[in-house]
Amino acid sequence: MGRNTAFLIAGAGLAGAKAAETLRKEGFDGPLVLVGDEHERPYERPPLSKGYLLGTAEREAAYVHPPEWYAEHEVDLPLGQAVTALDPAGHEVTLADGSRLGYAKLLLATGSTPRTLPVPGADLDGVHSLRRLPDSDRLKELFRSASRIVVIGAGWIGLETTAAARTAGVEVTVLESAALPLLRVLGPEAARVFAKLHTDHGVELRCGVQVAEITGTDGAVDGVRLADGSRIGADAVIVGVGITPNTSQAAAAGLKVDNGVVVDERLCSSHPDVFAAGDVANAYHPVLGRHLRVEHWANALHQPQTAARAMLGQDVRYDRLPYFFTDQYDLGMEYTGHADPEGYDRVVFRGDVDAREFIAFWCSGGRVLAGMNVNVWDVTDPIKALVLSGQAVDPGRLADPGVPLDALVP
Numbered sequence: 001m002g003r004n005t006a007f008l009i010a011g012a013g014l015a016g017a018k019a020a021e022t023l024r025k026e027g028f029d030g031p032l033v034l035v036g037d038e039h040e041r042p043y044e045r046p047p048l049s050k051g052y053l054l055g056t057a058e059r060e061a062a063y064v065h066p067p068e069w070y071a072e073h074e075v076d077l078p079l080g081q082a083v084t085a086l087d088p089a090g091h092e093v094t095l096a097d098g099s100r101l102g103y104a105k106l107l108l109a110t111g112s113t114p115r116t117l118p119v120p121g122a123d124l125d126g127v128h129s130l131r132r133l134p135d136s137d138r139l140k141e142l143f144r145s146a147s148r149i150v151v152i153g154a155g156w157i158g159l160e161t162t163a164a165a166r167t168a169g170v171e172v173t174v175l176e177s178a179a180l181p182l183l184r185v186l187g188p189e190a191a192r193v194f195a196k197l198h199t200d201h202g203v204e205l206r207c208g209v210q211v212a213e214i215t216g217t218d219g220a221v222d223g224v225r226l227a228d229g230s231r232i233g234a235d236a237v238i239v240g241v242g243i244t245p246n247t248s249q250a251a252a253a254g255l256k257v258d259n260g261v262v263v264d265e266r267l268c269s270s271h272p273d274v275f276a277a278g279d280v281a282n283a284y285h286p287v288l289g290r291h292l293r294v295e296h297w298a299n300a301l302h303q304p305q306t307a308a309r310a311m312l313g314q315d316v317r318y319d320r321l322p323y324f325f326t327d328q329y330d331l332g333m334e335y336t337g338h339a340d341p342e343g344y345d346r347v348v349f350r351g352d353v354d355a356r357e358f359i360a361f362w363c364s365g366g367r368v369l370a371g372m373n374v375n376v377w378d379v380t381d382p383i384k385a386l387v388l389s390g391q392a393v394d395p396g397r398l399a400d401p402g403v404p405l406d407a408l409v410p
Contacts, residue, residue: 334373
């Protein structure tokens with residue numbers, strides 16, 4: 001395999017698979033290697049905490065491509081082989097078995113790893129996280145056998161697994177250090193909606209608490225002790241306290257790393273032949289005018305398509321607005337745009353918040369930064385247009401369901 005012709009993708013998840021697909025669609029006919037540390041062929045992660053975990057979707061639906069696709073498109077797919085070292089100057093990577101692969105262009109799609117909880121008992125049997133297909137399999141089995149679980153962390157993964165557990169009839173206590181679930185993502189105005197959603201479905205939600213210890217008997221979890229000395233009994237504990245981008249190899253190789261591999265709007269790193277996409281990429285966003293690392297499905301789906309085209313020398317840039325979605329109980333939501341916790345001055349609601357059928361708009365100086373539609377559909381395009389317009393919108397008209405969203409776009 002000549003180093004002057006091979007394209008190498010490190011990370012065989014959704015981002016890596018979509019990059020490989022795009023390279024072939026764009027006419028790249030050279031050697032193409034997609035290497036990953038998992039033993040599963042590339043799959044999408046949303047089903048792991050949504051349909052597959054709930055039992056409403058089959059396992060096969062999670063995979064990006066059918067198994068024969070890789071051979072048919074001449075994509076070499078060595079699974080169970082982590083990339084352990086990068087040599088950008090020598091255009092080589094080292095794999096876990098000590099072998100080396102050369103490349104002309106390299107895409108880092110190495111994703112991220114769930115953070116662990118730095119407390120005693122975090123390594124007991126019955127402490128779970130959710131990132132990979134086997135994790136989802138274990139949780140599905142857990143929900144069939146457990147009567148009470150504790151979820152630590154009220155972010156998206158924590159709340160989605162909570163909803164799946166409650167749907168399965170398991171009693172759930174959610175522990176969150178912030179004052180509300182999703183507070184750092186949505187701010188207090190919209191976060192209250194998700195707090196009430198879960199308490200309405202029988203979740204014991206305890207916010208503003210600190211976990212001191214996960215307790216156990218004979219090496220297995222039996223509860224969680226809080227900093228105030230109180231204890232909550234549990235058959236199992238699910239930890240969802242965020243993820244960390246997998247950047248250690250990139251940093252050791254001298255690439256610029258800062259909350260991810262730093263890349264430009266073309267997804268090119270500080271080395272001209274190394275690119276990054278997905279969870280691991282801290283990318284300059286030309287519309288938002290800043291670097292941003294996005295940990296959501298839409299980013300892993302679309303960003304590598306731009307990276308692949310850039311690897312081929314095309315004049316491209318990644319300028320899609322951030323987008324994510326969730327499904328919890330009877331609530332479906334889409335969020336478009338980006339609003340920092342301290343970057344907006346008001347939230348405007350349109351619709352019935354109590355009935356959980358509304359759109360929320362995060363605004364700054366009258367300008368819409370982001371919009372979230374809850375159980376209201378087919379409005380993503382006008383929300384996107386409002387954000388991209390950059391123009392101030394009258395908040396009274398923005399809140400009025402009688403004014404079509406399209407009419408608000410300058």
